Amino acid sequence: MVGGLFIIITSQNYLKKVVGLAIFQTAVFVFFVSLAKVLDGTAPILTKMENAYSNPLPHVLILTAIVVGVATSALGLALVLQIYRNYETIEEKEIQSLELKSDKLNV
Amino acid sequence: MFNIFLDDAAALVVVLPLLISAIIAFMPSKIWPWIISLVTLVLHLVLSLHLLKEISISGLIIYEFGNWEPPWGISFKIDGVNIGLQLLFSIFVLVSTFYSRKIFLSEIDSRDSGKAYSLWLLAIGSLNGIILTNDIFNLFVFLEISALASISLIALGAGQNRKALLAAFNYLIIGAIGATFYVIGVGFAYAMTGTLNMNDLVIQLAQYSDGQLAIFAGMSFMLIGLMVKAAIFPVHIWLPPAYSYAPSAVSTLLAALATKTILYFFVRLLYEVFIIYPSYLSLFLDFVLYPLSLLAIFIGTLIAIYQDDIKKLLAFSSIAQIGYITLAFSLKDHSGITSGFIHIFNHALIKGGLFMAVGYFAILYKDRVTLNSLRGFGYKYPITSFALLICGLSLIGLPLTNGFISKLYLFQALYTNQMYFSIALVAVSSALAVAYFWKIVEQMWFSEIKFKSEKEDAYIYLPIWIITVSIIFFGIYSSPIIEFSNLSADYLISGYQN
Numbered sequence: 001m002v003g004g005l006f007i008i009i010t011s012q013n014y015l016k017k018v019v020g021l022a023i024f025q026t027a028v029f030v031f032f033v034s035l036a037k038v039l040d041g042t043a044p045i046l047t048k049m050e051n052a053y054s055n056p057l058p059h060v061l062i063l064t065a066i067v068v069g070v071a072t073s074a075l076g077l078a079l080v081l082q083i084y085r086n087y088e089t090i091e092e093k094e095i096q097s098l099e100l101k102s103d104k105l106n107v
Numbered sequence: 108m109f110n111i112f113l114d115d116a117a118a119l120v121v122v123l124p125l126l127i128s129a130i131i132a133f134m135p136s137k138i139w140p141w142i143i144s145l146v147t148l149v150l151h152l153v154l155s156l157h158l159l160k161e162i163s164i165s166g167l168i169i170y171e172f173g174n175w176e177p178p179w180g181i182s183f184k185i186d187g188v189n190i191g192l193q194l195l196f197s198i199f200v201l202v203s204t205f206y207s208r209k210i211f212l213s214e215i216d217s218r219d220s221g222k223a224y225s226l227w228l229l230a231i232g233s234l235n236g237i238i239l240t241n242d243i244f245n246l247f248v249f250l251e252i253s254a255l256a257s258i259s260l261i262a263l264g265a266g267q268n269r270k271a272l273l274a275a276f277n278y279l280i281i282g283a284i285g286a287t288f289y290v291i292g293v294g295f296a297y298a299m300t301g302t303l304n305m306n307d308l309v310i311q312l313a314q315y316s317d318g319q320l321a322i323f324a325g326m327s328f329m330l331i332g333l334m335v336k337a338a339i340f341p342v343h344i345w346l347p348p349a350y351s352y353a354p355s356a357v358s359t360l361l362a363a364l365a366t367k368t369i370l371y372f373f374v375r376l377l378y379e380v381f382i383i384y385p386s387y388l389s390l391f392l393d394f395v396l397y398p399l400s401l402l403a404i405f406i407g408t409l410i411a412i413y414q415d416d417i418k419k420l421l422a423f424s425s426i427a428q429i430g431y432i433t434l435a436f437s438l439k440d441h442s443g444i445t446s447g448f449i450h451i452f453n454h455a456l457i458k459g460g461l462f463m464a465v466g467y468f469a470i471l472y473k474d475r476v477t478l479n480s481l482r483g484f485g486y487k488y489p490i491t492s493f494a495l496l497i498c499g500l501s502l503i504g505l506p507l508t509n510g511f512i513s514k515l516y517l518f519q520a521l522y523t524n525q526m527y528f529s530i531a532l533v534a535v536s537s538a539l540a541v542a543y544f545w546k547i548v549e550q551m552w553f554s555e556i557k558f559k560s561e562k563e564d565a566y567i568y569l570p571i572w573i574i575t576v577s578i579i580f581f582g583i584y585s586s587p588i589i590e591f592s593n594l595s596a597d598y599l600i601s602g603y604q605n
Contacts, residue, residue, distance in 0.1 A: 008280060017280055025287050028294070035298045058297070061244055065290060068251045072283050075255055079262060079276045086269040095273065 003027075014083060014090040018076040025069045032058045032065070116154040116161075117170035117183050120193070121239060123147060123154075124232035131228070134221035141208045144224045148201045148231070155197035162190045169241070177241070178307035184241035187598040191591030192238055192371055195452055199363055199459060200231050206463055206570035207356035213470040214354045215263050223263060230256035230360065237368045243293050243329075244303045246372060247286060250336060254282045257361055261353040268475065274348035281345040285335025288328050295325025305380055312383050326381055330391065333376070337369040339396075339433055340403030343426050350425070351418035355466025358418060362425055363459035367451050370429065374436050374447065378599040389439065396437040401532055403430030408536045412543045417465050417476045420543060421458065424502065427536060428454045434533075435517055438524050441600050446516035448592035453501075453509040453581070460498035460574035464491050467567050478550050485551035487558035490568045492551055494575040499544045501578050504537055509581040509588070516589075 004024025008017050036058040044056040084090050087098060112119060127147045131140040161168055162185060170183040185193070204227070211223055229252065236249035258279050264271030297303060299322050300311035315322060331342075338346040346366075350358045381388050407427030414420035432454070435447035468484060468491070469476050485492045501508035514537065521530045581588055 005284070008284065014276060021280060021283050024284070028287055028291055031291065032294050035294060058294075061297075061303075064244075064248060068248065071255055072251070072279065075258060076276070076279050076283075079258075079272055079279065082262065082265065083272045083276065086265065086272060099270065 012092045014080045014092065015077075018073060018080060021076065022069065022073050025065075025072075029062045029065060029069075032062045113154070113157050115170075116157045117168055117185055117239065118172065120151055120154045120158070120197075121183075121232050121236045123151060124228040124235070128225045128228035128232065131221050132225035135218065137212070137217045137220055138208075140221045140224035141204070141211075144204050144228055145201070147228065148197070148204055151231075152197045152201055155193050158185055159190055159194055162186070178302045178304035181240075181242045181245050182304065183239040184305075185239060187594040188375060189238050189371065189595075191448070191452070191588075191595060192368070193235070194591075195455060196235060196238060196364060196368070199455060200360070202570045202573055203356065203359050203363070203459065203463070206359065206567060209564060209566050210356040210466055210470060211354065214356075215266055219263070223260070226256045226259050226263075227357075227360070229253075230260065230365075234364055234368045237372055241305050242303050243296065243305060243308070243376075247290055247293065250289070250369070251286055253365065254278075254286065254336070257349075257357070257365060258282070260357040261349050261361075263357070264352045264354045267354070268352055270348070271352035274345075274352045278345045278349045281335060281342075285332045285342070287332070288335070289332030292325045292327070292329030292332060295321050295328065299325070305376075308380055309383055312380070323384075323387055326384075326387065327391075329376065330373070333369060333373045337366050337373055338426065338429060340399045340406070340426065340430060343403070343407075343429075346426065347419055347422040350422040350462075351416060355418075355462065355469050359459055359462040359466060362421070362462050363455045366425070366429060367455050370432055370436075370451065374444070374599070377436070378444070392437040392439055396433055400430045400434035400437060401529060403427060404434065404536045405532060408539045408543070412539060412546075414543075415477050415479075417478065417481070417547065418462075418469075420547075421461055421465065424540065424543065425458060427540075428458070428502075431513070431517060431533070434529065435520060438520055438526075440520070440524065441596050442516070442520035442523055444596035444599055445589070445592045446513070446520045448595045449516050449588055450513040452588045452592065453513045453578075456574055456578055456581070457498050457501050457510055460494065460571060460578060461502065463567075463571045463574065464495035464498065467491050467564075467571070478546060481547060481550040482554040483551070483556040483558045485548075487561055488563055489560050490563050491571060494568070494571045495551075496548065497575050497578060499547065501582065503540045503544055507579065507582045509578050509585065511582060512585045512588070 004020045004027055007020030008024065011017055011020060036055040038052050038054050041052045041054040044053040080090055087095050089095060124147060127143060131143050134140050158168070166186065168185040169177070171177060172181045207227070211220055215223055233249045233252035233256065237246060237253065240246050240249060258275045261278065262272055262275040293303070296308065299315065299319060300308055302308055302311050312322065335342045350362055353361065377388065404427045407423050407430060411420050411423035411427065414423060432447050432450050435443050435450060465476055468481065471488065472480050474480065497508065501510035504510040504514035517533065518530060521533070
């Protein structure tokens with residue numbers, strides 16, 4: 001989790017930021033799934049034997065969160081692509097210097 | 108036949124915009140998506156009014172999805188706290204949708220208007236979900252849908268200025284970090300209590316009466332996540348670029364409603380759930396929210412003074428105004444919460460009106476609206492300019508406008524809590540607000556250049572004037588807003604005293 005956050009903050013490349021975000025989110029998903037573990041638990045399937053089973057609710061929640069995460073990454077990547085088409089680079093520093101130049105031209 | 112719809116009104120106000128959004132997504136027509144959206148939102152308003160009627164009879168509606176009883180199923184809760192906000196939301200989205208058509212036509216490719224209105228309705232439906240939901244995980248889902256829809260809408264501004272893409276990307280990254288923090292908090296809360304339903308959460312949390320570290324960690328994560336989303340001061344950096352580079356119609360919707368709905372949920376979480384640990388709550392309110400609000404008010408106003416770009420100026424003033432709201436909520440008593448809700452209502456109207464007027468100037472001027480570009484606009488476009496003037500005076504808080512009512516109640520609340528330093532600071536920052544607004548007025552009316560007045564588009568100035576008239580109306584006859592806010596505070600504070 002911290003690794004993902006570190007990548008988002010430190011990397012200059014927008015693509016890497018999206019990947020860092022995905023890692024960060026996945027770490028939280030794993031945290032949720034680990035909450036569901038019951039000792040000696042099996043998969044939560046209804047059988048005739050009475051077994052201890054893992055809590056299925058966090059799994060379901062995370063299924064939803066994964067979908068949200070996929071949508072976020074997809075939108076992020078689409079934006080990176082558009083940024084590349086408009087600026088021809090996805091490095092934060094280069095874009096900032098480009099913007100500074102265009103601001104000076106306008107003034 | 109129609110009764111079937113009314114029975115499910117609580118669900119339909121959210122589901123209807125989401126459904127229609129899917130239908131109009133691929134419509135090639137230029138005008139039909141707008142008409143369908145308008146019809147949908149009229150229905151939305153009817154449903155909201157029906158909910159108001161129900162609430163005035165029963166006082167509380169719990170809508171259980173799929174008839175699964177809470178705490179197992181997801182439920183929506185409508186009570187005195189959110190009915191006022193629901194009504195404001197419903198009316199404002201209708202007006203801003205009416206306003207949005209001409210703006211969208213001139214700012215984005217007209218073939219995209221189906222997609223734009225699809226995202227527009229998606230944002231509306233999910234923001235409404237934030238108002239109604241009673242389930243902390245369900246909130247996360249709505250939070251993310253609304254964030255993704257608004258990010259896409261912001262990115263539509265790239266046709267005007269490519270910086271919109273960067274603004275949207277930053278919002279995506281920062282917003283997603285905020286939302287993920289919130290989910291971590293939900294995870295902690297679920298691990299300790301085994302429930303996601305807000306009412307049940309209070310009951311379950313009561314068993315840890317002395318408090319557990321895991322719960323406090325979870326609560327902190329949730330609050331920080333929501334603070335990022337609501338743009339409370341140190342984590343507001345995504346907001347100014349996002350508001351200023353978005354298409355003008357989109358800034359109107361976002362500035363007026365997006366942060367407000369999240370602030371509402373923030374308060375609800377504080378005073379309905381976390382109230383169970385008064386020591387933690389007062390720690391958070393006194394040492395985190397209160398100082399941050401003061402900083403937000405002061406710094407937001409100061410930065411706004413030095414902005415040349417009008418939309419950026421308004422965005423920074425939004426940061427300061429959010430500071431006023433959180434300052435009111437950090438007071439922990441009835442008067443504070445009431446004045447916070449009053450300012451939520453009033454600021455939604457004021458900022459909506461201001462962004463609408465500036466948005467119209469942006470399409471008339473066909474470039475970013477800076478201070479210089481407004482020169483002489485007061486004579487060139489008198490109808491819209493006058494509306495802008497009234498909204499601006501209301502932002503400062505002049506009598507006869509609803510901004511005055513907000514400030515009055517805020518001062519009263521601060522005075523009863525004997526926070527004289529904050530009173531002084533709020534007064535100073537109101538005076539500074541005069542400074543930045545005066546710069547606009549000076550350019551519009553007092554520059555040398557004089558223009559002949561030109562014809563203005565009634566489709567655009569009509570909604571602007573609806574907002575402006577309501578600002579004056581609620582400035583003189585303010586009891587509806589005050590009553591709704593009182594009701595919200597009553598409901599929240601009753602939990603505080605038990």
